[in-house]
Amino acid sequence: MDLSPVAHHLALQSGVVTRAQLLRTGLAPHDVRRLLRRRELVRLHPGVFVDHTGEPTWLQLAWGGVLLHWPAALSHTSALRGTDGPGRRSEDGAPIHLAVDRQRGLTAAPGIRLHRTVGLDGKVLWNATPPRVRIEEALIDVAAEASHDFAAISVLADAVQARRTTAARLVVALDGRARLARRQFLRAVLLDIDQGAGSVLEHGYLVRVERPHALPRARRQASAVGSIYRDVVYEQVGQIVELDGRLFHDSAQRRNHDLDRDLDAAVARLGTVRIGWGQVFGTPCRTADRIGRLLRARGWDGRYRSCAECAD
CATH class of the missing domain: 3.40.960 (Endonuclease; Chain A)
Structure with missing residues (x-):
């Protein structure tokens, strides 16, 4: 069966598409069932499909999680992996971290970790592919949840040294968090980094x-x-x-x-x-x-x- 009506979705979403998107293009439910029987589409999650039978890539797993829990966005280390692109493979095999609105009562699918987030819209780059929280927000989250202070410092200092962001931007993001583990410690670290202690x-x-x-x-x-x-x-x-x-x-x-x-x-x-x-x-x-x-x-x-x- 011709998949050209959904080509836009497949191209934008790394070969991942939802049942709702398929139906909106004019396909009927029996068309979707036929595509699944022919293995032109394979179920990734309930109502979420990928366009091949092989092992899904990290990016396809990320898109699958975002679309399954929509509106959602990559967060924490998954947002950093999404920002870095395909060259970074440290997150392959790790859970997909997703930020969702704090008020939503969702159960995470296998392989996905949900983070209920206050002020989600203002923290997310919705036009990214897939959508992800801004790098400053992701770095603050990862540093706050690090296993020890040395790891937390490393997350922030390494990002600033690599010019992925600046200490000043990270301070702004941190100041927007009323409650956060290590908040005062992280702020002091960022101020020191901003003053020249850059590693x-x-x-x-x-x-x-x-x-x-x-x-x-x-x-x-x-x-x-x-x-x-x-x-x-x-x-x-x-x-x-x-x-x-x-x-x-x-x-x-x-x-x-x-x-x-x-x-x-x-x-x-x-x-x-x-x-x-x-x-x-x-x-x-x-x-x-x-x-x-x-x-x-x-x-x-x-x-x-x-x-x-x-x-x-």
């Missing part, structure tokens, strides 16, 4: 090493020569702290770039130390003690202190 490692150094141990306030992402930026600079004593997140970008080119920066610092008679994930998140108190002693050796006359987490 998980930088933020960790700021709030786990520098601040709680009363180390002097450093400049962050300070411009040096040309396009070179220093992570943390204690200008009063000429000490640089480079935060080495090599866990995520280990390469010969990156290593060569780091060595060049250290050499330039030495020429300028600046001291440079490199610390990584273990020093910031594994032993922040020990790191603070060593940074404090280093700064004092270079002429800082202040006093650093123990924090509530430091061993006696």
Whole structure:
């Protein structure tokens, strides 16, 4: 049977179509049954069909969930997967997250997780294919529900570093949430990121090493020569702290770039130390003690202190 009357729906919805859409194009119920018998359409959900017999793609599963629970939109990690496009496969096999109006009494289909949302219309890009909540809303949701603070910071900082959004936009989205897990914590993280602590490692150094141990306030992402930026600079004593997140970008080119920066610092008679994930998140108190002693050796006359987490 000719499917050309529904070609528009199939093209727009990645090969997924609803019974109601089929009937609106002029097909009769017996035509729909014939298409199913011939396997030209296959049931994905009650009243929702896909136009092939193979394994449905993630995008087809997403469309199936949206159409089954319409009006609905991808949310949480599913919205991020939809924004990133087919190159991101981390959500393949995971439940499809959907935002629906808070007042609707729905039961989620298998493989779908529903999130009842206040002010749904204002948070959704309805013209997206498939519709999804705005990236800022999705990021806030994912960060709020993260298993621990480090994961929450990572969600926000990584998105800002990748220029998928800005810290300022995320703050606006966060301020629109009256009740949210980690709300004050997330707001503080975003404000720090907006002020230049633009990575998980930088933020960790700021709030786990520098601040709680009363180390002097450093400049962050300070411009040096040309396009070179220093992570943390204690200008009063000429000490640089480079935060080495090599866990995520280990390469010969990156290593060569780091060595060049250290050499330039030495020429300028600046001291440079490199610390990584273990020093910031594994032993922040020990790191603070060593940074404090280093700064004092270079002429800082202040006093650093123990924090509530430091061993006696």
